[in-house]
Amino acid sequence: MRFGVVTFPGSNCDQDCVYVLRSVLGQDVDAVWHEDRSLDGLDAIVLPGGFAHGDYLRAGAIAARAPVMSAVGAFARAGGPVLGICNGFQVLLEAGLLPGAMLRNQGLRFRCLPVFLRVESTDTAWTKTLREGQVLQLPIAHGEGNYFAPEPLLATMEDEHQVVFRYCDADGRLASSANPNGSVRHIAGVCNPAGNVVGLMPHPERASESVLGSADGRLLFESVLSVLSTRRMSPAGALR
């Protein structure tokens, strides 16, 4: 498959994503510049972590208006799989491709540490091959990861299976002590109603090789590869 990894000027996890997709998963990867307007020939898009434009304004606010985001929007509407990691998640929120918003972490500090996530929905391109309730260990590294959405929207999202990951303890239990940033309902990742666009604060690319402490993150990339190859075999098939 051919992945596109978008580089905004201040992206700093773009090369990490390229490395994992190319060297660990053996996929083709194209670098996509934030001023590009075409995503032709790409099977999936990754918006990586970083500080897209320094994030001196709200994280992702400027990047959401970059030329490439019109193309990402069109790609997503056509059912193409899109993954936003950390800052990439923030960009997808600011671009309106995912519901909700980010606040600064409770405690107002940047936090970098391994956390546990519970898979809440396997109804997405990036979690299709995972198990509901499965516990993954991935690292976070962010200062603005306190996910927020108003109650009515949260209710809709829960009904539509749009909560994809929640922070949990090692045994999969939800607890405020296991929630590193104060996110509402312990939400760590969400998807759009169609399930092809997923955003999460933890970094799957930093947990794709056991030498770095966890290989759980690789499961997300393997899921999308499985979905894409199935779809290739039956192009009419929906993603979920």
Added chain:
Amino acid sequence: MTDSTTPPVVDRDTRPLGGPTTLSPQAVGLTAGEGQEISRRLGRVPSPLEMRMFGVMWSEHCGYKHSKAALQILPSESPHLVRGPGENAGVLALGGGWAVAFKMESHNHPSAVDPFNGAATGVGGIIRDILAMGARPIALVDSLRFGPLDDPRSRRQAAGVVAGIAAYGNCVGIPTVAGELVVHSGYRGTPLVNVGCVGLVRVEEIAQSRASGPGNAVLLVGARTGRDGIGGAAFASTELDDASEREDRSSIQIGDPFAGKLLIEATLEAWRTGEVIALQDLGAAGLTCAVSEMAARGGVGITVDLAAVPLREEGMRAEEILLSESQERMLLVVRPDAAQRVVSIYHRWGLSATIVGEVGPDPVLSVRDHDRTPVSLPPYALAEAPVYRPAVREPETLRARWTIPSVPPADLTQALLTLLATPSIASKQGVYEQYDHMVQVRTVAVPGAADAAVLRLPELPPQGLALTCDGDGRLVALDPYRGARRAVAEASANLACVGAMPLGITDCLNFGSPEQPEVFWTFRQAVTGIADACRALRIPVVSGNVSFYNESPDGPIPPTPVITMVGVIADVSRTARIQFSADSFIVLVGPPATDLAASSFLHAVHGLDAGRPADVDFKVHQRVLSVVREAVTRGWVRSAHDCSDGGVAVALAECAILGGIGAEVTLPDTGRLEATWFGEAPSRFVVSGPAARLAEVQAFASTLGVPLHVVGSTGGKRLRLRTQASGPTRWTIDLSVETLLGAYAALGQTL
């Protein structure tokens, strides 16, 4: 652009804001003698603008005038050496066509006045030094010293510095992977912020900073030039007083990590075009330093046109443009026909890039300001500050402090808990968490998990790099020669624990005023100690930094040389961490501790900094290192931790806390019980591993004649310690791992 045939005629700066027609050396922080030397070198009286440039270039911070001669004794020989001292950073070969560039620098003075911005720009500055070698920065380390944290000012400084390092490092995408944070009353008012950066570069792509090729264009790239940080180098060369926090604000640079990130990407891209001839970052003394050093190194001239410099605000005076320390700027020498291509790379990254000058054939540094030429002088005159050999005198009180006053016996259980809760020893988890230590997907051992940070090198699989920084002002204050040797030994011990062979060091030497003979004696002793220790370990000092005048109204800081050591790991999957695992033997490797001299125990329990620190026997040390390194790399052991602050008791407690697992340990008797558990002799390690491998460790230690004692095993949830004399049933210390953790977590979220 100016032409290169500008005659060396000097126009006086006669604009109203330009001030008088001549300026005294004292007005720019120099001595009358230095003023005479300037006139001698120029053959005339310098213009006011020239005098200001000399003021910053001949400041201690830029000129190294007091330290240069003493530093000559540091060894730089190594079969791996690619670039040594005198460059923006040292470079050592790793094999396979790759090399590692590294350097450490202080940002003490700015951090005292504005902790957040001082620390942030310290990070930005050292990153540019690595970038100037054409290397991609892959890791940051930091060594911090503060006054007691119950003092609100010290706490504010510490929190601000940590936040500043986090803000810059996290945004720019370079992991902060190792460091130390030490609290001591001697740093009250004068915190130390030393930041190191490590970069990777292909040997054939190493950049250099010698300007060459008459007619070549000089490009100023990155951020625009503003009024921040004017005279920062001169400010860093004076003592701080209570008014500094209010009055020296304009000397502080403000960092923009986003611009720093853009500068890294654009500069590496520009460098790889092959069109850039020379690279230099703009740090202390800004454009003045960059231009004069590039020209001096290349033996050529450079003409700079001030009107071409992109400015943040209108009406900036010539001296402001020349002395501004605005961050995120670099100077490039580029062939004229390629200039536009290079400029367009920077524009693509949203940065400015402007031709501001030209290389000339004659060694003349000229500055054009519209129709005038207020500066025209030989570059070396500026770049080569005079060299002094300051007076030295052993401090009168030194030897008296080698006698340890008699102290009553302490409750050893309470002493262990007190030591674990001491800020210098306690867990820094709350600090590490604020740094992105995982970006770039190289980090195998995260901060605090092992004695040294471990980074994998996908460029050279399965190899890795190990990094550590160490220094102990308390030891150096008590015996500068031994204290400095101990710092080097400690760094090498940390590397051994992760299975790494030391490759080289960079040092950051923080001292008081070199004009005080006692301070300079201490400095020279410490430098000699570092030199001897590095010769014994056969590793070079490839780069470094000296920070003098670290004094506040309370007096000079404890003399604090900080050593950052880089090592190579043959296989990153074969390394060790601190934490115990279940069902392991525990052995103590190395000679025993027999006294409490200069120990953390005396400091934390009795409030004493006393006793002559034990010296390092490097012959023994090297053999002990071999045993530990071999045990780790062969997979005989699972954990390795050196006994440093707090002695073997604290080392064992840390292994237990991080593993969440207890241990029962019985040590041989070596004299006074307190010394056995808390003495800090060098070259000692606690290692643990599966019983099946114990014989191999013992056999190897025996062939090298290294003392090794099987002292216990892991298991349970309590740490139980005794000596052979205390009998088989009575434990000297018996604490639950949970209680130990409670003490160790004392810092919590304080910082």
